[in-house]
Amino acid sequence: MVGRDCRDSSIFPGTPLFCPTPKKGTAITQLSPAEVTRYSRQMTLDGWGREAQERLKSSLIFIAGAGGLGSATALYLLAAGVGAIRLLDDSRVSLADLSHQALLRERDLGKVKATVAGNRLKEINPFVMVESHAKKLSEYNVFRLTAGCQALIDASNDPGAGSLLNLAAKRRKIPLVRAWVWGVTGRLSTFWPGQGPCLACLSQETSSSHHPALLGPLAGIMGTLQALEVLRILGGLGPALLGRVLIFKGDQFKFTEKTLHPDPHCRVCST
Numbered sequence: 001m002v003g004r005d006c007r008d009s010s011i012f013p014g015t016p017l018f019c020p021t022p023k024k025g026t027a028i029t030q031l032s033p034a035e036v037t038r039y040s041r042q043m044t045l046d047g048w049g050r051e052a053q054e055r056l057k058s059s060l061i062f063i064a065g066a067g068g069l070g071s072a073t074a075l076y077l078l079a080a081g082v083g084a085i086r087l088l089d090d091s092r093v094s095l096a097d098l099s100h101q102a103l104l105r106e107r108d109l110g111k112v113k114a115t116v117a118g119n120r121l122k123e124i125n126p127f128v129m130v131e132s133h134a135k136k137l138s139e140y141n142v143f144r145l146t147a148g149c150q151a152l153i154d155a156s157n158d159p160g161a162g163s164l165l166n167l168a169a170k171r172r173k174i175p176l177v178r179a180w181v182w183g184v185t186g187r188l189s190t191f192w193p194g195q196g197p198c199l200a201c202l203s204q205e206t207s208s209s210h211h212p213a214l215l216g217p218l219a220g221i222m223g224t225l226q227a228l229e230v231l232r233i234l235g236g237l238g239p240a241l242l243g244r245v246l247i248f249k250g251d252q253f254k255f256t257e258k259t260l261h262p263d264p265h266c267r268v269c270s271t
């Protein structure tokens with residue numbers, strides 16, 4: 001097992017829960033009085049006290065994509081108090097983005113999306129560090145860009161980026177939380193090589209397009225669920241969607257799910 005057992009049997013009896021292993025020497029960051037007040041609504045939740053909030057503050061996450069999915073994911077993670085976000089998107093803001101990308105404004109047209117989104121996020125929560133990269137993810141930069149992260153988030157709707165992040169998750173022994181949308185359907189799952197199936201185990205599940213037809217709220221719904229899953233992992237509750245894919249059909253307002261299994265012949269898991 002790569003994660004440490006962080007089970008709280010009083011809250012989740014009998015449930016094996018694992019958190020990403022903190023790097024050696026990583027200090028848990030103390031909350032200031034202003035932060036305690038800011039996060040007080042969630043810190044009074046059963047299972048989410050000061051320790052979970054401080055774990056969150058000590059975390060660095062990587063998000064691929066600052067579009068519809070990534071905007072919603074980053075917004076809620078940042079508002080909840082994730083310590084640092086590394087955001088990557090190589091596109092510029094276009095008119096077609098404004099229908100579903102919540103961090104963008106009309107005045108942002110033509111600007112670098114990663115920079116615009118990063119600046120907007122900093123306005124929302126000044127306690128969080130945001131690092132923006134206007135780059136395309138590649139085999140040459142993926143391992144450098146994911147260094148030091150406790151979780152990887154794929155919100156790019158790009159199968160190529162998903163595959164690269166899967167390799168990084170395997171090497172770094174950290175979870176990859178991946179949401180993707182197509183038409184009126186959204187999917188979400190957590191891949192954690194060594195603890196469950198990796199993305200390459202189910203390549204048939206990942207076909208998608210970078211710019212699918214889309215109704216804006218679908219990206220918001222799936223991005224928000226993605227943020228919730230990442231909060232669970234970083235706060236110590238453990239992933240809800242390891243070995244499962246959650247499917248939301250927006251035309252029927254139905255959630256369904258599929259069980260995922262590791263592929264014994266997977267080229268990534270077997271290395």
Ligand SMILES: [Zn+2]
Binds near residue numbers: 198267269
């Ligand atoms: Zn695999």
